[in-house]
Amino acid sequence: MPEKRQPASLLSLCHSRVAADVIETCRLLQSIAQETSATQALNFTRNCVRPAWISSLPGAIRSKILHDATNLISTSFSETTSVGAGPIPLYLLALLLSPDIKHLKVDLCCYYGCSHQSALLKLLASEGRGLESLELARSALLRLDRNLLHAALVAAPNLKCLRLRNIATDGILEVIGAACPNLTVLDVSHSRQVTNAGIRQLLYQVELRDKSSKRHSAASLIKKKLSGWSRIKHLAKSLQERLLHKGDLARKEVPPLLLEYCEKLSPMCRTLRVLNIANTGVNGEGIIFALNNVPTLESLGEYCHIGRAMEIIDDNHIDNLRFDLKTVRCSRTTLRRLQLISKLCPKLDKITINEPNHSPSALYLLPSSITSLALQNIPTETHWISGLYEFLNTQGANYTQLTFM
Secondary structure: OHHOOOOOOHHHHHHHHHHHHHHHHHHHHHHHHHOOHHHHHEEEEEEEHHHHHHHHHOHHHHHHHHHHHHHHHHHHHOOOOHHOOOOOOHHHHHOEEEEOOOOEEEEOOOOOOOHHHHHHHHHHHHHHHOOOOEEOOOOOOOOOOOOHHHHHHOOOOOOOOEEOOOEEEHHHHHHHHHHOOOOEEEEOOOOEOOHHHHHHHHHEEEEEEEEEEEHOOOOOOOOOOOHHHHHHHHHHHHHHHHOOOOOHHHOOOOOOOEEEEEEEEEEEHHHOEEEOOOOOOOOOOHHHHHHHHHHOOOOOOOOEEEEHHHHHOHHHHHHOOOOOOOEEEEEOOOOOHHHHHHHHHHOEEEEEEEOOOHHHHHHHHHHOOEEEEEEOOOOOOOOHHHHHHHHHHEEEEEEEEEOOO
16 A cells, blocks of 8 residues: 555544544533633533543543644634633643643634633643643734733743743743743744843843841842832832821831842753744844853754854954854854854854855854754855865765755
8 A cells, every 4th residue: 555545553543533522522611611601611621521531541642632632723623613612722721731741732822812811821820730841822922911921830840841932022031031940942933022121031030129127128028920010019019108107207217218129140041952032023132142141052943143143242252252052043144254153152063054145165164063064045156066065075074964955
């Protein structure tokens, strides 16, 4: 039988069948929500339907069914329910998610109103404690509740990989920096509302100390996981309490409110390996700031302007700078940019060059540590191709992977 007509394995067929049954169950729960409410339907799911699925299927199988069902929802099924009933992925997670699930992807659909988003994040906080990888995906910007997102992330202490493509903001990066100390992979690509300020909020934690009272100095350190504005409001409230009794103020001196602004590096700076900020509002200054403060950073994901970013570094500091990047993508490289990449990234292992604006002889500048070289959209002139062949004849044996497009 031809390979393209080979039937799937029996195990795969079983998983597909169970995934389809789970989706039909979720559709039934949606119809219940239309007749009652989404809250009542979720309570019914949690108390009556979920226990049977959790007790009869191990975590590894439920994880596979979650993956298959999510793919079925995104390809074969269309949302036809009313807005108030809640989306299928919400009921799917209410049925199968538990602390023994380690990897999860949720496609956020256009039916996620505030109440459904809140239910989703609360569900992650209560049942996603074992997550090591989490991806929230959507085709357009979705405003996430920062407090609920913080609670969901804090509840997963083993979270290593977080992907928020197209839905992250500077405020969300502040939440991630405070809630994910062990993160190794962060993907916020295609999030246009992520800027240099967000990168700073991600990598630095801010503390405001009330230095006006020695008696309360130990307790005045604000360690609550709040936004900067929330911290200021908290301190303003304490000032207002001091000014309540005007009669007392006239008879005794009130100590002034003195705030101390403190910054410290996030624990994430010791663990982060991949930071994908391609197609965001982060410019070269933000890139260099991240590289300077995260010595463990090995890749910038799909970001392809690393050469341009390195050009802003002061020549007086280049000799003292070295980055641990092992994988880079660079577009429209020049001789100067290639020199900077080679000098500042001595541990480079994989490089992708798109639209090179230099001669093939510039490739000799690449560090000897590189084992994978990819060239895309190279010039088609005869002299350039001849120079490339000459380079490969002398240096090609050093590479284990060569790609030309």
